[in-house]
């Protein structure tokens with residue numbers, strides 16, 4: 001993944017918050033103890049561990065010379081941090097080991113990544129292999145683009161039948177995003193199979209980090225478009241992550257049946273990648289970031305984290321259901337469950353938990369028994385911090401955050417909700433992040449948050465009228 005000029009300006013001036021060294025490091029998300037992290041790369045289960053590689057600058061908590069950082073885990077929640085796996089060394093990757101993916105080939109972990117050179121103006125696909133996931137042997141360039149190769153990146157390789165396939169993000173001659181498809185017998189020599197899909201005038205100028213996989217009896221094309229315009233409540237971030245649903249077989253065209261939908265609706269979700277867990281689950285992971293807002297943790301020498309891994313399934317209406325991986329249930333401790341309903345009126349607030357830092361909170365709001373115009377939960381003070389609330393007039397669930405002391409101004413993101421049935425929220429807070437899973441997989445909102453020590457009490461709030469909470473549970477994670 002590469003960023004625009006706007007971003008370069010932002011990262012050239014690293015922010016220093018020396019005076020406010022809050023401990024924002026997550027406890028059950030993957031983040032680098034030191035340096036910069038962005039895109040998840042080469043996600044794979046190999047030799048008994050989940051190996052997650054990622055875009056990494058080991059030297060500084062800003063985007064810079066990209067390496068592949070490396071961590072491994074048995075459950076995707078508690079991580080062992082390992083030395084970086086790949087660093088620039090070849091003429092073709094001297095400016096950066098950009099994003100890519102991993103497959104298992106006869107017992108070796110083989111990765112394809114984008115090598116950047118010529119001051120980032122040239123991008124080629126390179127191969128490397130490892131027998132242990134730690135030490136890689138580089139095999140050099142295997143795929144080049146003729147002509148202008150300044151936007152040719154993020155190879156996603158997979159095995160199907162007796163062949164290897166790869167999709168790569170690129171740009172058409174008239175500056176629209178596209179995904180190119182190639183096939184190979186040996187991962188080394190590749191045959192071009194044409195454009196798998198490309199953007200119409202509303203779908204952006206570049207498609208990064210493509211992913212292409214079967215879910216149920218459909219084929220999903222997941223892409224990360226740059227340059228889409230906001231459309232009402234949709235596409236509010238600088239860059240998007242979303243998917244098409246269609247059908248495909250090797251050597252056939254990809255037939256798109258359902259148009260582009262965002263896969264997460266928060267402020268910070270980009271550069272996604274999926275992989276298959278050994279039990280067949282399709283797992284989605286993303287960088288929890290976007291280039292529009294500062295990363296205050298840079299003052300502590302690190303920046304960026306990955307989202308909670310999510311399991312994807314296809315629902316009957318042809319949209320993707322997104323749930324937190326089931327492994328999180330094994331880490332729940334200190335259960336506080338309240339099975340009776342809570343009714344609040346007269347603008348009163350109800351304290352769910354003080355000192356929220358690393359928690360899962362499940363609450364069921366009852367819109368039928370609530371007549372307040374807005375109601376939900378809040379971490380922080382009124383108007384500052386983060387709130388997750390229903391706006392009954394708009395029939396939407398909003399996530400609003402505001403951290404002006406860290407130059408993160410007030411803004412919201414939202415999803416439509418049905419107010420004729422209870423709203424079930426499964427919320428994960430991990431020091432500097434919030435992920436809100438709505439109605440058991442219907443939608444997700446992911447955002448970075450920066451609560452101070454004084455902004456860590458989680459309350460239920462509402463405007464005039466009343467609100468009813470059917471039940472709630474809170475765990476430490």
Ligand SMILES: *[C@@H]1O[C@H](CO)[C@@H](O)[C@H](O)[C@H]1NC(C)=O
Pocket residue numbers: 105106107108129130131137
């Ligand atoms: C696996 O890697 C080792 C050393 O890196 C190499 O000797 C062997 O040929 C590789 N096997 C395959 C199938 O690529």
Ligand SMILES: *[C@@H]1O[C@H](CO)[C@@H](O)[C@H](O)[C@H]1NC(C)=O
Pocket residue numbers: 118119
């Ligand atoms: C790369 O770009 C920088 C800044 O634009 C410039 O100073 C430098 O000379 C360039 N290097 C090469 C090898 O072109």
Ligand SMILES: *[C@@H]1O[C@H](CO)[C@@H](O)[C@H](O)[C@H]1NC(C)=O
Pocket residue numbers: 148149150151171
């Ligand atoms: C290559 O294409 C990009 C857009 O994809 C454009 O910005 C750049 O100027 C082109 N480079 C050359 C050398 O034509």
Ligand SMILES: *[C@@H]1O[C@H](CO)[C@@H](O)[C@H](O)[C@H]1NC(C)=O
Pocket residue numbers: 200201202203258259260
């Ligand atoms: C472009 O494609 C999207 C998704 O398939 C669709 O919703 C949109 O209407 C299309 N825009 C135009 C201008 O055709």
Ligand SMILES: *[C@@H]1O[C@H](CO)[C@@H](O)[C@H](O)[C@H]1NC(C)=O
Pocket residue numbers: 015016405406407
């Ligand atoms: C916030 O942004 C303003 C204007 O760009 C800048 O002057 C100020 O130093 C920034 N504050 C922090 C805490 O970075």
Ligand SMILES: *[C@@H]1O[C@H](CO)[C@@H](O)[C@H](O)[C@H]1NC(C)=O
Pocket residue numbers: 371464465466
């Ligand atoms: C909301 O409902 C409560 C109890 O059902 C009622 O007392 C109150 O008047 C209602 N408030 C509004 C603003 O409708």
Ligand SMILES: CC(=O)N[C@H]1CO[C@H](CO)[C@@H](O)[C@@H]1O
Pocket residue numbers: 022023024025027356357358431453
């Ligand atoms: C700022 C803050 O609350 N940091 C917390 C992050 O989570 C760990 C573990 O729960 C706490 O020890 C920190 O205090």
